[in-house]
Amino acid sequence: MKKFKHLGYEERVTLSFLQAEGWSTRDIGKKLNRHHSCIAYELKKKVKGLYIAKKAHHKSYWRRYLSKKQCMKVVLDSDLFRFIPEKLKEGWSPERISGYLKLQGKSVSTKAIYKFVYSRCLERYLFWRKHHRKSGCKKKRYGKARDGRKYIENRPETLCSGHWEGDFIVSSHNTFSLLVLVDRYSRDTIIRRIPNRKHVIVTRAFFDSLRNMPVKTITLDNDISFNCWKKLEKMLRCSVYFCHPYHSWEKGLVENANRWIRCFVPKRKDLREVTDLELRSIEGFLNEIPRQCLGFRTAKEVLLETTSV
Secondary structure (H helix, E strand, O other), X not given: OOOOOOOOHHHHHHHXXXXXXXXXXXXXXXXXXOOHHHXXXXXXXXXXXXXXXXXXXXXXXXXXXXXXXXXXXXXXXXXXXHHHHHHHHOOOOHHHHHHHHHHOOOOXXXXXXXXXXXXXXXXXXXXXXXXXXXXXXXXXXXXXXXXXXXXXXXXXXXXXXXXXXXXXXXXXXXOOEXXXXXXXXOOOEEEEEEOOOOHHHHHHHHHHHHOOOOOOEEEEOOOHHHOOHHHHHXXXXXXXXXXXXXXXXHHHHHHHHHHHHHXXXXXOOOHHHOOHHHHHHHHHHHHOOOEHHHOOEOHHHHHHHHHHO
16 A cells, blocks of 8 residues: 655755746656645645745644644543543544534544544444444335325425424334434434324324424325324424435435434334333433534534524
């Protein structure tokens, strides 16, 4: 494998002379046996419009020095040394930790956290390393629209809370299921256990879950249990939209939430044995973890902001 090597001081001096003589970046690259993009990037290190080898070399040295210092930041700070492993064990990613600390006024790069993780053998706490799943081939076929349902391309843009995606997590042991609802704007997640997926039970679960929440749209897949969608529209006074057949990934937000929930409630577990306390705990985890898409705020914080306006 080809390894990258930083430009040395002698190369920078040569580059400076050649550039002053009017050589192009490609010709300089051939002369120094370097790629022309490397030369072009190096020439951006100008001072008052001029490339000076000595100053460019000092800039490069100082940047690498600060980078190494940044990667030692966790080890040198006792608060970070305790905080980061604690959050890793709770399922936070290095990106989440870095973003959350930045909001708290303490800047630590994602790279520094990863370096700390690998230096202390904490890789086992990297969440998706433990719960990795390869995605399969996606079928590209559409079914015909039936019973007047509206497909996802007609769904309005999300500018506020009230636009929900819904899905089921089913059990292989019995008829018990989990109804999962995620707000597309705030990422607020609701989980409700139902004894079966009969239309009466499903509509009641939707109503009980969303009666105190703003509801403008609901996006579902083509599960037969959602054939009661017209009743849902009347009951919740909203519009219901559907993914195309065999395109459940079109409601990727709730699919991702299901993946997180499955980390706590694996497929082999009987959903009838999952307690309400466990479900509230999973809800709390999903709603109180910082999210990069929310500027490293939590779903709970965003929901409070939108409801207080």
